[in-house]
Amino acid sequence: MAQDRTTCAIAGGGPAGIVLGLMLARAGVEVTVLEKHADFLRDFRGDTVHVSTMTLIDELGLWDRFAQLPWKSIEKAQVVMDAGPSPVADMTRLRAPHPFVAMVPQWHLLDMLAAAAAEEPTFTLLRNAEVTDLRRRAGRVTGLRWRETGAEGGAEHDLAADLVVACDGRDSRVRALTGLPLRSYDVPMDVWWFRLARRTRSEAELDHRDSDADDPAGGLGRVSPGRFVVMLDRGDYYQAAYMIRRGTDAEYRRGPVQVLRDDLLRLLPWLGDRVDGLASWDDVKLLQVTLDRLERWSAPGVLCIGDAAHAMSPVGGVGINLAVQDAVATARDLGPVLAAAPPDPAAVDRAAAGVQRRRWLPTWVTQTGQRLAHRAVIRAALSEDAPGRDRLPPPLRVLQRVPALQVVPARLVGVGVLPEHAPEWARPAQDASAKNSSAFPSGSVNDSAQP
Numbered sequence: 001m002a003q004d005r006t007t008c009a010i011a012g013g014g015p016a017g018i019v020l021g022l023m024l025a026r027a028g029v030e031v032t033v034l035e036k037h038a039d040f041l042r043d044f045r046g047d048t049v050h051v052s053t054m055t056l057i058d059e060l061g062l063w064d065r066f067a068q069l070p071w072k073s074i075e076k077a078q079v080v081m082d083a084g085p086s087p088v089a090d091m092t093r094l095r096a097p098h099p100f101v102a103m104v105p106q107w108h109l110l111d112m113l114a115a116a117a118a119e120e121p122t123f124t125l126l127r128n129a130e131v132t133d134l135r136r137r138a139g140r141v142t143g144l145r146w147r148e149t150g151a152e153g154g155a156e157h158d159l160a161a162d163l164v165v166a167c168d169g170r171d172s173r174v175r176a177l178t179g180l181p182l183r184s185y186d187v188p189m190d191v192w193w194f195r196l197a198r199r200t201r202s203e204a205e206l207d208h209r210d211s212d213a214d215d216p217a218g219g220l221g222r223v224s225p226g227r228f229v230v231m232l233d234r235g236d237y238y239q240a241a242y243m244i245r246r247g248t249d250a251e252y253r254r255g256p257v258q259v260l261r262d263d264l265l266r267l268l269p270w271l272g273d274r275v276d277g278l279a280s281w282d283d284v285k286l287l288q289v290t291l292d293r294l295e296r297w298s299a300p301g302v303l304c305i306g307d308a309a310h311a312m313s314p315v316g317g318v319g320i321n322l323a324v325q326d327a328v329a330t331a332r333d334l335g336p337v338l339a340a341a342p343p344d345p346a347a348v349d350r351a352a353a354g355v356q357r358r359r360w361l362p363t364w365v366t367q368t369g370q371r372l373a374h375r376a377v378i379r380a381a382l383s384e385d386a387p388g389r390d391r392l393p394p395p396l397r398v399l400q401r402v403p404a405l406q407v408v409p410a411r412l413v414g415v416g417v418l419p420e421h422a423p424e425w426a427r428p429a430q431d432a433s434a435k436n437s438s439a440f441p442s443g444s445v446n447d448s449a450q451p
Contacts, residue, residue, distance in 0.1 A: 012168030027335035141301030
């Protein structure tokens with residue numbers, strides 16, 4: 001087996017892994033990120049970049065690069081029930097440089113972050129590198145083994161490391177290898193993901209239709225007895241999340257996809273013939289929802305963060321933001337420790353354990369909120385005998401009558417419970433006013449960016 005060495009080995013090249021690698025490299029730490037695919041060009045479900053993540057991008061001096069990516073801003077969200085529509089969240093009320101959620105294809109975001117990280121001399125990104133095992137000595141993880149997955153792959157390699165960080169998602173191979181205790185929670189639903197064409201204003205006008213009455217902007221939730229769908233505005237199409245009762249996907253797929261098309265038309269009649277874009281069940285992807293949390297995130301020589309430490313429900317779409325915040329906290333606490341030559345193993349383990357202590361509260365609060373939403377909203381909405389409503393629920397009526405309160409759900413979703421900030425050593429040496437400059441006004445739609 002070929003052998004190599006790094007200070008920090010990061011399994012997984014998602015947002016958390018790349019952000020952590022970039023920040024550690026800026027601390028002068030020798031860091032290697034292992035990504036099992038050849039590139040980032042895949043159909044990710046999580047394409048949201050939240051308010052606190054964009055603040056971090058500013059702090060890292062990368063806003064001008066981010067502004068050139070093709071993204072669409074979501075400033076407001078509403079829910080439509082049989083009793084009528086109600087606003088839920090208003091991001092523009094947040095005091096932040098960029099008060100909106102940006103919808104950007106995740107491969108563009110990852111390419112941008114990886115390119116910035118590659119400018120640091122101590123950063124290495126290994127592609128086609130799948131983690132297969134952990135190296136151990138005297139009860140301590142001392143590195144990992146990985147396999148080449150390319151067309152001519154198969155070769156096995158050893159990579160020694162002072163710390164291994166698992167950023168490889170809810171099905172984390174590293175987490176499974178550690179044997180750390182995992183607590184799972186019951187969830188009432190799975191989710192179908194698909195795209196539907198969105199009619200632009202000019203198209204609506206050509207059709208002699210009232211464009212203000214069609215194709216709402218931002219985020220839209222539609223709830224009716226037994227049905228729940230969320231539509232995220234991506235400019236020329238909607239990313240749709242249609243919730244189904246847990247474990248019923250196979251049953252539906254034995255029938256025609258027309259059942260789904262008919263349901264969508266009953267919920268959202270203005271979609272019209274655009275539901276025909278779902279030509280078959282192949283156009284509908286299944287997300288099997290998981291909600292779990294490690295009781296301990298670390299062991300000697302290894303740390304789990306993001307979905308590897310706490311898989312989140314899609315409720316609120318906050319999983320990516322929470323993972324990135326984990327990565328920032330990890331870099332801040334472990335960067336100076338790992339930059340020592342050589343790092344003290346006991347100090348590394350103490351700092352790794354400290355990440356869980358800091359990030360446990362926002363994780364617990366977020367997952368508790370999701371579990372409450374599962375019980376109080378989603379389970380009831382998906383029940384076959386769910387009662388119809390001729391009035392909006394009290395919380396929605398309050399948000400409707402007191403618009404200023406819409407900042408509360410906006411902050412919970414867009415910023416999070418405990419937003420993390422880049423330490424000074426991770427920020428470029430430049431004038432503070434330049435760090436927050438933007439090529440586009442905050443809240444604007446980035447229509448001029450090119451893929």
